[in-house]
Amino acid sequence: MGGFREGIEAAVPALRRYARALTRNRELADDLVQDTLVRALRSEHLFHGGDIRSWLYTILTNLNRNRLRALARRPALQPIEDNDAAEVAGPEAGARDIERALASLVEDQRSALLLVVLEGLSYREVAQVQGVPIGTVMSRLARARLQIKAYLDGERPALRRIK
Numbered sequence: 001m002g003g004f005r006e007g008i009e010a011a012v013p014a015l016r017r018y019a020r021a022l023t024r025n026r027e028l029a030d031d032l033v034q035d036t037l038v039r040a041l042r043s044e045h046l047f048h049g050g051d052i053r054s055w056l057y058t059i060l061t062n063l064n065r066n067r068l069r070a071l072a073r074r075p076a077l078q079p080i081e082d083n084d085a086a087e088v089a090g091p092e093a094g095a096r097d098i099e100r101a102l103a104s105l106v107e108d109q110r111s112a113l114l115l116v117v118l119e120g121l122s123y124r125e126v127a128q129v130q131g132v133p134i135g136t137v138m139s140r141l142a143r144a145r146l147q148i149k150a151y152l153d154g155e156r157p158a159l160r161r162i163k
Contacts, residue, residue, distance in 0.1 A: 007052035008040055014119055015056055021114045022064055024103065032067070036060040054121070057129045061111060068107060101151040109144035112137055 015036060019029035036059045040047075047055055102110055108130065115121045115129060123141075127134040 004044055004047065004052070005041075008037065008056065011053045011056050012037070014053065015060060018057065018114060018119055019060060019064075021102075021118055022111060024099065032060060032063055035063050039063070051125065054125050054128055057115065057119070057121070057125075058131075061129055064111075065107070097152060098148075101148040104151055105144050105147060109140045109147070112140040113144040113148075116141060 012033065015033045016029060019032045019036075020026060023029045023032060036056060039059050040056055043059075102113075105113065112126050112130065115126045116123070121129070123134050123137050127137045130137065
């Protein structure tokens with residue numbers, strides 16, 4: 001029992017980092033991590049060993065998906081910030097470009113990319129967290145990397161023909 005709680009406690013910084021990267025909002029990320037920890041502690045009996053960190057990422061990812069589904073039912077409001085001006089240059093402009101490129105990705109691609117690049121999970125672990133085959137993870141990562149490269153190179157996104 002003590003090892004379970006210690007494992008959860010050790011994973012909190014990584015969960016916060018991943019949640020902040022997913023949500024791009026500190027308060028929202030902290031709420032998401034707190035909900036993840038509450039759910040994990042309540043569901044301790046469902047953990048059957050293995051990597052506790054992957055299990056926690058799965059819980060966090062599912063909670064975030066539920067949050068996004070709820071938000072999709074409401075109109076989106078986006079605040080205008082002072083640093084949104086296009087003429088801003090300097091070292092901080094590159095970080096904003098990467099942040100905007102990440103924001104342009106669909107949720108599954110962004111999540112897969114963040115779990116691999118930011119959290120250092122293997123493709124197999126990401127597949128387990130997202131509940132998809134490993135080939136799907138590789139496909140999501142390839143598409144995410146291409147889209148970020150295109151965004152940073154200033155290319156317009158290609159339109160897909162839907163029949």
